Amino acid sequence: MDEVDESKQLVLQIGGALKRYRKEKGMSLDDLAEITGVSKLTLGNIERGETNPTLAILWKISKGISLPLMALFKSEDPVSLYRAGEGLRFSNDQKNWMIEPVFKSNDTEMCRAYLQPHSSYHPEGHHVNTTEIATVMTGCIEIQVNGETYTLNQYDTISFRADRPHAYTNPTDNETVLHISLKYGP
Structure with a gap:
């Protein structure tokens, strides 16, 4: 898998984790936008993997939902390897x-x-x-x-x-x- 594919995979992973969290809590995108201070449009784009969110946006989401930032990168794989300079930044x-x-x-x-x-x-x-x-x-x-x-x-x-x-x-x-x-x- 090349670097572009890995980055896209991580963007999709973040969006999926955010959507799962929102659904588990019974929240709408409007609810999530209200507690995070991030627009509904941006949150929807993140959930669909259509945008690579900035660090500031990820921190706002993380703080708003009281979830550690890295929880948005949660992987089901029992072994995770993160090489310097590869993957999502x-x-x-x-x-x-x-x-x-x-x-x-x-x-x-x-x-x-x-x-x-x-x-x-x-x-x-x-x-x-x-x-x-x-x-x-x-x-x-x-x-x-x-x-x-x-x-x-x-x-x-x-x-x-x-x-x-x-x-x-x-x-x-x-x-x-x-x-x-x-x-x-x-």
């Missing part, structure tokens, strides 16, 4: 922050994240009681949490409450690659 509107889903369990999800040189990413706060653990795999990053700035170099790790404002800044001339885990609390 999600980016922010500025295209300077990109994530690749890696793993999802009941309360933890992992992804690879890429931040372009001399750029910043300011995510919305995640679900309540979420802990974010970020490890720098290549490069250097400045992470702002609770008004403090922490500089991390290769293989350094930070853990913090991700339901509060935080930001990532890459002050270098090279792309920074991170391994990020999100642990959802009760």
Whole structure:
């Protein structure tokens, strides 16, 4: 299967997972639009696999339905392999922050994240009681949490409450690659 087929398969998987969730909860597209803040048209296109949603849209949906982001990537296959640079990637509107889903369990999800040189990413706060653990795999990053700035170099790790404002800044001339885990609390 080539990269285009794999991406289309993942888009269909996300749409299917969202539709199953909505049907299980007895919700209409209007109901889902109301709680997520995402338009009915966009949600319908996602469910049908007709659009590749942005990271911001996926986060809005995830937070609105109180479901971990990676639950939208749920696979029935007992073995899942996610190779770096292959498969689906999600980016922010500025295209300077990109994530690749890696793993999802009941309360933890992992992804690879890429931040372009001399750029910043300011995510919305995640679900309540979420802990974010970020490890720098290549490069250097400045992470702002609770008004403090922490500089991390290769293989350094930070853990913090991700339901509060935080930001990532890459002050270098090279792309920074991170391994990020999100642990959802009760």
